[in-house]
Amino acid sequence: MDPSISIKNLKLSFGAVEVLHDLNLDIGKGEFLVLLGSSGCGKSTLLNCIAGLLDVTDGQIHIGGQNVTWEEPSKRGIGMVFQSYALYPQMTVEGNLAFGLKNAKIPKPEIKERIARAAKTLQMEPLLKRKPAALSGGQRQRVAIGRALVRDVDVFLFDEPLSNLDAKLRADLRVEIKQLHQTLGNTMIYVTHDQIEAMTLADRIAIMRGGSILQLDTPKEIYNRPATKYVAEFIGSPTMNFLDGRIEGGAAPRFTSDVASFDLAGYEFTPQGPQAGDAWFGIRPEHIIVGPEAAHSPFQLEGQVELVEPLGSDTLARVTSGGQRLWVRMDGQADITPGQTLPLGLTPALANIFDKTTEARL
Amino acid sequence: MSDPATMSAAVVGSDAASGALSGPRGPKPRRRFSRRNVFIYGTLIVVALYYLLPLYVMIVTSLKGMPEIRLGNIFAPPVEVTFQPWVKAWSEACTGLNCDGLSRGFWNSVRITVPSVLLSIAIASVNGYALANWRFKGADAFFTILIFGAFIPYQVMLYPIVILLREMGIYGTLGGLVMVHSIFGMPILTLLFRNYFTSLPEELFKAARVDGAGFWQIYLQIMLPMSLPIFVVAMILQVTGIWNDFLFGVVYTKPDLYPMTVQLNNIVNSVQGVKEYNVNMAATLLTGLVPLVIYFVSGKLFVRGIAAGAVKG
Numbered sequence: 001m002d003p004s005i006s007i008k009n010l011k012l013s014f015g016a017v018e019v020l021h022d023l024n025l026d027i028g029k030g031e032f033l034v035l036l037g038s039s040g041c042g043k044s045t046l047l048n049c050i051a052g053l054l055d056v057t058d059g060q061i062h063i064g065g066q067n068v069t070w071e072e073p074s075k076r077g078i079g080m081v082f083q084s085y086a087l088y089p090q091m092t093v094e095g096n097l098a099f100g101l102k103n104a105k106i107p108k109p110e111i112k113e114r115i116a117r118a119a120k121t122l123q124m125e126p127l128l129k130r131k132p133a134a135l136s137g138g139q140r141q142r143v144a145i146g147r148a149l150v151r152d153v154d155v156f157l158f159d160e161p162l163s164n165l166d167a168k169l170r171a172d173l174r175v176e177i178k179q180l181h182q183t184l185g186n187t188m189i190y191v192t193h194d195q196i197e198a199m200t201l202a203d204r205i206a207i208m209r210g211g212s213i214l215q216l217d218t219p220k221e222i223y224n225r226p227a228t229k230y231v232a233e234f235i236g237s238p239t240m241n242f243l244d245g246r247i248e249g250g251a252a253p254r255f256t257s258d259v260a261s262f263d264l265a266g267y268e269f270t271p272q273g274p275q276a277g278d279a280w281f282g283i284r285p286e287h288i289i290v291g292p293e294a295a296h297s298p299f300q301l302e303g304q305v306e307l308v309e310p311l312g313s314d315t316l317a318r319v320t321s322g323g324q325r326l327w328v329r330m331d332g333q334a335d336i337t338p339g340q341t342l343p344l345g346l347t348p349a350l351a352n353i354f355d356k357t358t359e360a361r362l
Numbered sequence: 363m364s365d366p367a368t369m370s371a372a373v374v375g376s377d378a379a380s381g382a383l384s385g386p387r388g389p390k391p392r393r394r395f396s397r398r399n400v401f402i403y404g405t406l407i408v409v410a411l412y413y414l415l416p417l418y419v420m421i422v423t424s425l426k427g428m429p430e431i432r433l434g435n436i437f438a439p440p441v442e443v444t445f446q447p448w449v450k451a452w453s454e455a456c457t458g459l460n461c462d463g464l465s466r467g468f469w470n471s472v473r474i475t476v477p478s479v480l481l482s483i484a485i486a487s488v489n490g491y492a493l494a495n496w497r498f499k500g501a502d503a504f505f506t507i508l509i510f511g512a513f514i515p516y517q518v519m520l521y522p523i524v525i526l527l528r529e530m531g532i533y534g535t536l537g538g539l540v541m542v543h544s545i546f547g548m549p550i551l552t553l554l555f556r557n558y559f560t561s562l563p564e565e566l567f568k569a570a571r572v573d574g575a576g577f578w579q580i581y582l583q584i585m586l587p588m589s590l591p592i593f594v595v596a597m598i599l600q601v602t603g604i605w606n607d608f609l610f611g612v613v614y615t616k617p618d619l620y621p622m623t624v625q626l627n628n629i630v631n632s633v634q635g636v637k638e639y640n641v642n643m644a645a646t647l648l649t650g651l652v653p654l655v656i657y658f659v660s661g662k663l664f665v666r667g668i669a670a671g672a673v674k675g
Contacts, residue, residue: 048568051568051572052571053568053571053572072571072574073568073571073572073574074571074572074573074574074575075574078572079572080568080569080572082565082568082569083565084563084565086563086565086566086568086569087569088566088569088570088583088584089587089588090587090588099570099573099575099583100572100573100574100575103573103574103575103579104574144569147569147573151573159565
């Protein structure tokens, strides 16, 4: 299948500063791709390049099989949704939706029909005659999505669309966007710094840092096999625990730290295989087994509870074991208090080990 | 405070009702004649008097007849109110050869101010919009040169412009003066509009581009409707600036086309006959009326626009 969007050797510099370094990216038809990264990593810049709002320094952008590197934004077959909604304040909702279509010289009856269809999809028929100032944040963002929808394009670009909304609305609209994607089957590129949005929405996530893509994979793969320590830390809350130690190579590789030494049977190394040297042993809070069942895991520790965070569905606890701090996730009904000593069980098969110098997964 | 007994009873009663709150409660009482208030209001009143007193003298004098003025009591209100000086100032006072008062200058000023204001605002707003949103090559250099222009003293350019206008064949015409005013309004107005347009959300501009709107469409349909306050500011700046202009008016026009300010000067400074103070005062007030009306009508918008555009950015 031809990719819907294909980015080839894309470079962007602002003066002497190179913001995007030689990016290559293929996005399939109907795929939901999330660009994830902390602020300043170039994710919004990349989106603006795809939209044609920024001129690229080098490289090509293809959308729908056509080289659109020099095209105007409106000629690229994209619709875009912005963080601040960017609704035209002096126009009604209907006017906002119609603006782009009028510019494209689409006949009036068809404009009416498309607006009616979009309003129905997004359940905003009663809002059509209102001005943006008379709408709530969630309604405004819905109109902004509608504005992309009426353009009848194959590609939707979202630039942190939910960041200005409160937590509850954000969760609601997230579901709506996912629903919309399933209904329409458009290609969508979604920029966010929120890992939950990325995990829940994406078919694939591209994690960006410093203008490069660190890892491009499915949410599951990124969560379970992060390519670097940075990715491992970025995804997951609370963040992954890291034990500081060494890898002993050989036929039966072992991990040794101040607290413990255990063999890594069952751990899936990258094709390069285990390499001796300083390393981080990373394990997610929910992969640490707490309580009597810990006795069944390949390796056991004891930890003292420092702090408890009950979340309702789960309970998080920070424990110390031999001077190392670990977060563990337990059942919401678990009854623990600070000061208590807990047996902990680690399973190397669920862990991720990173080289200390390159920070790459071993 | 006439009846402290019932007051305290009421307080006690409400306390009992809401569960006996003691100690400070509700808004903090403020003393009206605190030292701070006396100082602030005192200063404000003194400053207001300082500015209003000359205006008062002018109004009072313009309503007196000459015999009353000769008594020399400039602060006294008129014993006999007369509007004759106003009529004379408007339609009879002599300047040079003409004796048709300030009315000629008034209409000249209108014919100078209206096109100058419209033209300069129209051009400057497009300039500002282009500089803020369409970062074309050399935009920064262009802007720097333009701003630099604002700091060159007018006197330096006075004579070169005379030559320029002469060569273009519009020296001494209203058209020439309108052009000069429009050009000299450019630096400050462009700065004003650029700053305002920069303060508008950039995503709005991006959204319009995705929606396929071009340079003029974005300007006319998106930016203009959002910019009323800054247009009012620009209008006030230009109307008062151009209406009050004396230098360009006297240099670039002929006596028949002199603006009101030049004519006012000629009336007040005429040396023949008696000095008619009442007529001079009335003429001055008439000349200042237009900027005054503009301020009163659009003062609120002016403040809002200054806050929105000029300070930020």
